[in-house]
Amino acid sequence: MKCFDAELLDKLPEKYRDKLCFVGSDTGKRHEVTVDPEDIREVLKTVLEAGYQQLVGITVIDYPDQGVFELVYMLTSIDKKGALVTIRTRILRDNPVIETVSDIYPLAYYQEIEAYEFFGIMFRGHNGLRQWILEDNWAGPPPLRKDVDTRKIVLELYYGGKRYERPVQNRSLEEHGSWGEKQ
Amino acid sequence: MSSASRKKPGFADWVRGSSVWMIHYCTACGAIELPPNMMSPLDLERWGVMPAPSPRQADVLVIMGYVTKKTLKVLMRLYHQMPEPRYVLVGCNCPATGGLYWDSYSTVKAIDEFLPVDLWVPGCMPRAEDWHMGFLRLREKIKKGDIRSPRPIEEPGELEEWIYREVKLREEKMRRERG
Amino acid sequence: MNKTVTVFLGPQHPGAPGNVSFKVVLDGEQVIDIDLIPGFLHRGFEKMMEYRRWDMDLVMSARICVEDPDHVELTYTHAVEQIFGIEPPEKAKYIRVIVAEFSRIASHLLWLMHFAGPIAARYAVGWAIAAREEVLKWFDYITGHRIYHHYIFPGGVRWNIPSDFKEKTLKVLKTIEPLVKDIEVGFFKHPVFQKRAMGLGRLKPTEAIRLGATGPTLRGSGICHDLRKTLGYDAYTELEFKIPRGEYGDAYDRAMIRINEIYESMNIIRQALEKMPMDGPYRWRLPMVMPEGEGIGRVESARGEFVAHIINYRGNQIGRRSLAPYRIKFRGPTMPLLTTILKYIVKNEDITIADLPVLIGSFDPCPPDIDR
Amino acid sequence: MVLKQLGLALKYLFRRPYTRMFPIKEEEYVTGRTRARHILYMDRCTGCTACQMACPADAIKMYYIEGDYPKNRRKIFPGIDYSRCTYCGLCVEACPVSALVMTSYTMQHLITDDKKTTLYTPEMLAKPPRGKHLVTLEKKTWTPPPAPLPKKR
Numbered sequence: 069m070k071c072f073d074a075e076l077l078d079k080l081p082e083k084y085r086d087k088l089c090f091v092g093s094d095t096g097k098r099h100e101v102t103v104d105p106e107d108i109r110e111v112l113k114t115v116l117e118a119g120y121q122q123l124v125g126i127t128v129i130d131y132p133d134q135g136v137f138e139l140v141y142m143l144t145s146i147d148k149k150g151a152l153v154t155i156r157t158r159i160l161r162d163n164p165v166i167e168t169v170s171d172i173y174p175l176a177y178y179q180e181i182e183a184y185e186f187f188g189i190m191f192r193g194h195n196g197l198r199q200w201i202l203e204d205n206w207a208g209p210p211p212l213r214k215d216v217d218t219r220k221i222v223l224e225l226y227y228g229g230k231r232y233e234r235p236v237q238n239r240s241l242e243e244h245g246s247w248g249e250k251q
Numbered sequence: 252m253s254s255a256s257r258k259k260p261g262f263a264d265w266v267r268g269s270s271v272w273m274i275h276y277c278t279a280c281g282a283i284e285l286p287p288n289m290m291s292p293l294d295l296e297r298w299g300v301m302p303a304p305s306p307r308q309a310d311v312l313v314i315m316g317y318v319t320k321k322t323l324k325v326l327m328r329l330y331h332q333m334p335e336p337r338y339v340l341v342g343c344n345c346p347a348t349g350g351l352y353w354d355s356y357s358t359v360k361a362i363d364e365f366l367p368v369d370l371w372v373p374g375c376m377p378r379a380e381d382w383h384m385g386f387l388r389l390r391e392k393i394k395k396g397d398i399r400s401p402r403p404i405e406e407p408g409e410l411e412e413w414i415y416r417e418v419k420l421r422e423e424k425m426r427r428e429r430g
Numbered sequence: 431m432n433k434t435v436t437v438f439l440g441p442q443h444p445g446a447p448g449n450v451s452f453k454v455v456l457d458g459e460q461v462i463d464i465d466l467i468p469g470f471l472h473r474g475f476e477k478m479m480e481y482r483r484w485d486m487d488l489v490m491s492a493r494i495c496v497e498d499p500d501h502v503e504l505t506y507t508h509a510v511e512q513i514f515g516i517e518p519p520e521k522a523k524y525i526r527v528i529v530a531e532f533s534r535i536a537s538h539l540l541w542l543m544h545f546a547g548p549i550a551a552r553y554a555v556g557w558a559i560a561a562r563e564e565v566l567k568w569f570d571y572i573t574g575h576r577i578y579h580h581y582i583f584p585g586g587v588r589w590n591i592p593s594d595f596k597e598k599t600l601k602v603l604k605t606i607e608p609l610v611k612d613i614e615v616g617f618f619k620h621p622v623f624q625k626r627a628m629g630l631g632r633l634k635p636t637e638a639i640r641l642g643a644t645g646p647t648l649r650g651s652g653i654c655h656d657l658r659k660t661l662g663y664d665a666y667t668e669l670e671f672k673i674p675r676g677e678y679g680d681a682y683d684r685a686m687i688r689i690n691e692i693y694e695s696m697n698i699i700r701q702a703l704e705k706m707p708m709d710g711p712y713r714w715r716l717p718m719v720m721p722e723g724e725g726i727g728r729v730e731s732a733r734g735e736f737v738a739h740i741i742n743y744r745g746n747q748i749g750r751r752s753l754a755p756y757r758i759k760f761r762g763p764t765m766p767l768l769t770t771i772l773k774y775i776v777k778n779e780d781i782t783i784a785d786l787p788v789l790i791g792s793f794d795p796c797p798p799d800i801d802r
Numbered sequence: 803m804v805l806k807q808l809g810l811a812l813k814y815l816f817r818r819p820y821t822r823m824f825p826i827k828e829e830e831y832v833t834g835r836t837r838a839r840h841i842l843y844m845d846r847c848t849g850c851t852a853c854q855m856a857c858p859a860d861a862i863k864m865y866y867i868e869g870d871y872p873k874n875r876r877k878i879f880p881g882i883d884y885s886r887c888t889y890c891g892l893c894v895e896a897c898p899v900s901a902l903v904m905t906s907y908t909m910q911h912l913i914t915d916d917k918k919t920t921l922y923t924p925e926m927l928a929k930p931p932r933g934k935h936l937v938t939l940e941k942k943t944w945t946p947p948p949a950p951l952p953k954k955r
Contacts, residue, residue: 096726125761149660175642204321205357232863235360290559375888486858574835
């Protein structure tokens with residue numbers, strides 16, 4: 069445990085001090101702590117004070133068998149030579165609501181929009197939740213949820229259910245000649 | 252190939268084939284092999300092919316790689332802004348059959364449902380020389396007057412609306428299937 | 431006189447960096463606000479990868495950033511190797527460094543097209559593409575394809591290097607070095623270009639860190655941060671290299687960093703060639719079934735920090751093959767560049783509409799890694 | 803001043819052009835490792851569908867073919883849809899009997915106005931391409947065989 073970050077340990081709320089651990093190998097070495105979803109803003113503020121100024125990303129993992137979404141906030145510090153901290157939290161799948169952190173980390177604004185459109189997670193206090201990347205591209209439930217089987221939908225919609233065939237074309241030039249018929 | 256589109260090549264066809272301007276729109280990943288073609292390594296300008304910044308000056312719409320539904324709407328709009336005669340050259344595998352992204356929920360699987368395609372350049376991605384040959388083949392075809400389909404002469408916007416309707420229909424079908 | 435106009439830059443625009451659109455709010459000639467409109471390149475990678483085996487996912491991962499595919503493969507590879515719990519052979523580490531650095535050179539050379547193109551310096555673009563062509567030919571010789579190499583593979587590199595690897599590589603470096611020098615003298619030292627780029631789009635170091643800048647953009651603001659040095663993955667710990675650093679954080683600094691990084695990359699490649707063991711294994715064979723676990727691969731790509739977060743969990747998977755990873759998340763370096771940083775600069779600096787393509791080009795954005 | 807740049811311009815004025823005069827004077831640049839069209843050795847194929855399982859694009863479809871193939875009891879052979887293939891080489895890597903190899907014969911012959919012609923059946927794959935080509939990728943490319951998995955630290 070020689071890589072243990074004393075500053076981070078000091079600043080963390082007392083509740084989570086003994087939960088902080090050092091895991092991973094190679095480029096994925098990191099401090100990790102699992103927190104309750106209500107405390108996420110408080111914890112992230114202390115992590116920011118401890119010198120982890122950049123948000124790398126928010127990974128959302130869907131566990132339908134346990135009925136939860138797991139959110140992994142990855143934070144990195146430039147001063148501490150790119151050290152990584154991951155804050156994990158779990159929210160219920162039926163009621164996926166969590167506080168926004170976009171005022172603490174500016175990049176979180178866009179990462180949270182992504183989490184909203186791909187997983188349907190609501191962020192309380194976020195003013196721009198909308199379809200951003202998926203606009204015009206997909207209509208339906210959030211596609212990265214595990215119970216949305218997009219491959220099956222696509223196979224039935226475009227390939228007639230046959231996996232190794234070419235897509236079924238409703239309209240093609242030779243068969244209908246519809247491009248020239250109107251002349 | 253419908254026989255109606257075959258006609259005797261004339262002087263106009265020869266002229267059109269000698270200077271094919273493509274529209275400067277990097278649709279997707281296939282666009283990365285266009286710089287070697289446009290710049291010094293292969294130099295397509297010796298065949299009269301060059302990028303035009305606006306659709307009003309372009310003759311050929313080059314589709315480089317996968318087309319998402321959002322891009323398709325842009326492509327249709329561009330196609331209708333191009334003056335007659337206009338041609339469509341499609342590179343890469345993804346617009347032809349879905350390619351590597353065959354199970355993607357956001358890409359269009361067969362672009363010839365929406366646009367009349369004159370030439371396919373298969374490959375993922377096509378090598379720079381393949382793109383070069385593609386343009387040369389298109390040039391030959393234009394010179395022979397041997398283009399694939401009669402051009403649509405409907406009101407601009409009519410087809411666009413049709414596409415929008417079609418995409419919307421599919422999306423609704425998706426939504427219905429998910430319940 | 432407070433009449434504002436909203437215009438769209440892109441997706442079909444010679445100044446747009448690829449297939450991406452910006453909603454620009456103008457007051458006269460002044461840009462007062464900018465919003466990114468992504469989604470033109472969205473393919474749903476993260477979902478598609480959940481259906482495929484891990485070695486097929488490597489083939490897919492290269493498509494996330496076309497301009498710099500090897501670093502994405504490297505990121506993915508690091509994450510997978512952490513899950514398997516292995517280290518690549520010694521020789522493979524050096525080959526990975528060489529391939530990744532060539533990828534960085536190719537990417538930086540292509541960047542001139544985004545940057546010199548809007549300034550209409552076609553000669554610089556021509557030289558850069560010619561130099562890049564030599565690198566692509568080298569890639570074709572070593573890996574078998576010009577753009578998508580699939581050469582860096584979990585467990586090492588995919589196949590062995592040819593016997594004349596050293597001579598061939600040195601020859602390529604010898605060919606492109608004078609070309610890069612000419613670009614530096616002819617374009618970067620050109621007074622017209624300097625007048626255009628100096629002082630454009632300044633970014634203070636504190637703001638750069640806060641807004642999430644990585645890579646050349648962060649280094650341009652004067653902060654010495656490079657994951658190659660700090661994390662020391664692969665063989666980078668054995669190699670000596672400098673980290674080029676800017677002073678003012680303007681477009682000119684960001685540009686000069688890239689040209690200096692090309693020189694540094696050549697230096698790294700020459701060193702790696704000397705220290706590389708020429709025999710020994712180049713790849714460990716990995717089993718088809720990935721164990722449960724979690725891996726985070728972080729790599730300094732040509733644009734900044736590229737992160738792949740892979741979780742493999744074999745719980746109650748609904749309608750999925752168990753050979754596929756459970757969840758993959760990629761985070762590209764372009765996301766902060768085109769959202770938070772661009773917005774900050776536009777709001778705090780004097781940017782006219784004519785300067786906007788140059789400013790966007792100076793970040794070297796790669797839109798597909800926002801959309802994925 | 804700009805004198806240096808002017809000197810550079812003069813230097814390039816007297817240079818030979820960099821352009822490769824493709825396709826008239828020069829041929830396509832291919833190397834001994836270029837991954838392009840496959841060749842299928844039908845006498846070696848066992849019909850194990852390993853290539854189909856390994857394809858990320860699902861470009862490989864198995865066809866039933868009548869004939870005398872003692873090694874292939876089910877008589878199924880892979881056919882490749884070249885409008886879907888990504889030339890990654892995973893199928894060649896997966897093939898246990900080296901029945902599928904890749905050559906450097908690039909895809910210019912596939913440029914077409916009818917995309918049905920790019921669908922290759924096993925018989926079409928079995929015929930070696932007519933032009934100049936090298937076999938670039940086969941099972942031998944991975945020799946010496948990769949070592950077994952080491953235990954971590």
